[in-house]
Amino acid sequence: MTMFRYFETRIDPFRAHDETMPPNTLIGFYARYCRQVWLWLACLMAVGLVVSLIEVTILRFVGSIVDLLRATTPAHLLQDCGETFLLMALAIAARPLAAIAHDLLTQQNIAPGWTNLIRWQTHRYVLRQSLDYFANDFAGRIASNVIQTGPALRESVVQIIDALWFVTIFAASALVILAEADWRLVLPLTAWILAYASVLAYFVPRVRRRAEVIAHMRAILTGRIVDSYTNIQTVKLFAQTEGEDAHAAEALADHLKAFHRQTRLITLMNAVVSATNCVLLLGTGGLAVWLWAGGVLTLGDIAIASGLAIRITTMSGWVMWTSIGIFDNVGIVQEGMRTIARPHGLVDRPDASMLVARRGAIRFENVRFHYGKEGGVIDDLSFAIAPGEKVGLVGRSGAGKTTIAQLLLRFHDLESGRILIDGQDIAKVTQDSLRRQIGMVTQDTSLASLGQGQYSLRSAGHADGGGDRGGAPGACA
Helix, strand or coil, X not given: XXXXXXXXXXXXXCCCCCCCCCCCCHHHHHHHHHHCCHHHHHHHHHHHHHHHHHHHHHHHHHHHHHHHHHXXXXXXXXXXXXXXXXXXXXXXXXXXXXXXXXXXXXXHHHHHHHHHHHHHHHHHHHHCCCHHHHHCCCHHHHHHHHHHHHHHHHHHHHHHHHHHHHHXXXXXXHHXXXXXXXXXXXXXXXXXXXXXXXXXXHXXXXXXXXXXXXXXXXXXXXXXXXXXXXXXXXXXXXXXXXXXXXXXXXXXXXXXXXXXXXXXXXXXXXXXXXXXXHHHHHHHHHHHHHHHHCCCCCHHHHHHHHHHHHHHHHHHHHHHHHHHHHHHHHHHHHHHHHHHCCCCCCCCCCCCECCCCCCCCEEEEEEEECCCCCCCCEEEEEEEECCCCCXXXXXXXXXXXXXXXXXXXCCCCCCEEEEEECCEEHHHECHHHHHHCCCCCXXXXXXXXXXXXXXXXXXXXXXXXXXXXXXXXXXXX
């Protein structure tokens, strides 16, 4: 348990971190989060190097044993082959140790710690977005992208190390071993590597693009379904169940079409890889037997060459599917970046001070706000509310009552004018200090956490029956 605990506590998800906007380029986005755990990723690469060398060494021992058994008798087996058997036993014994090290790094260290580090940091950044940011997207889609980006980023990096790095070392070692036996044995494997790389270079980018489309469709589908559940009372109140069905069915159909386009491409890629594997096996095996017939190779060399070829073709399917998984996860990360790596719409000024509201006098001076349009809502509005004064806002739906309250809370920046509280411009104070000084009762009921397992029930009165409902508080507490 102590060993598990050691690895489980190496990555602190809540560590201090860069709170600026995450990079909006794929490489930059990956780099930000990989830098924070580079040591453990380097350890994982080291373990992958050891595992690949062990695999190649074992196959080489098999070929050596074949030749040694042909050259000895049962009576002299241990005397002639004892050292080779001992070294092979040590190599085999090292495999589970390397596997344990790999699992400790991935399962106890990287998977839980790094995944939640990414989730925590991206959640903190997204949570500080403006009200408009959340109003213009599905809450379910935003949450889905934040939750899925962490494991997708982690899994794509781990898969690159586990598969591509491992196979690269294995293939390079195999070329060295085959060249030691006879340089001509290198030719089939070299040709296969070039063909395999070409297949991946052609198919994988196309799979990646289609995976990105699927991730986008999945996020839309999730957003629509979660939005239906979130607003289930409204759905039932207006008897819109079938309308919500149609809305979700449309997203599901689009997702299904994108899925079919991707699986067709995957099936075609699998067929091409299988054909190249067949050529490698026939080429390596046939060439090895031909060289043996010419007295160039031993039976042990044939065993090594055939074993390496079989192992590589077996791994090729694994690498192919892993490559698909990598780019599927990259597509999820790119979809998440569209939600996460966006600048904050409302930010505090670098010199923002804390609001100090002792009296609670409110003053609007020539306030203009049109929600980015040319006109409407609020134009050149000025009024003052004295400390302790009670003010009611009355007007038709859409007249701007709720907007006035939101501007006082600085949920939006003014287009012109200013709002003062006790003579302090709210645009020049921190948003948190402003909102801590204002008490507001909304019409929505929700349960808010106060920490330490305590919650407060936030309920609201009904100021009017319009769509732009709510009112500005008359004083700051």
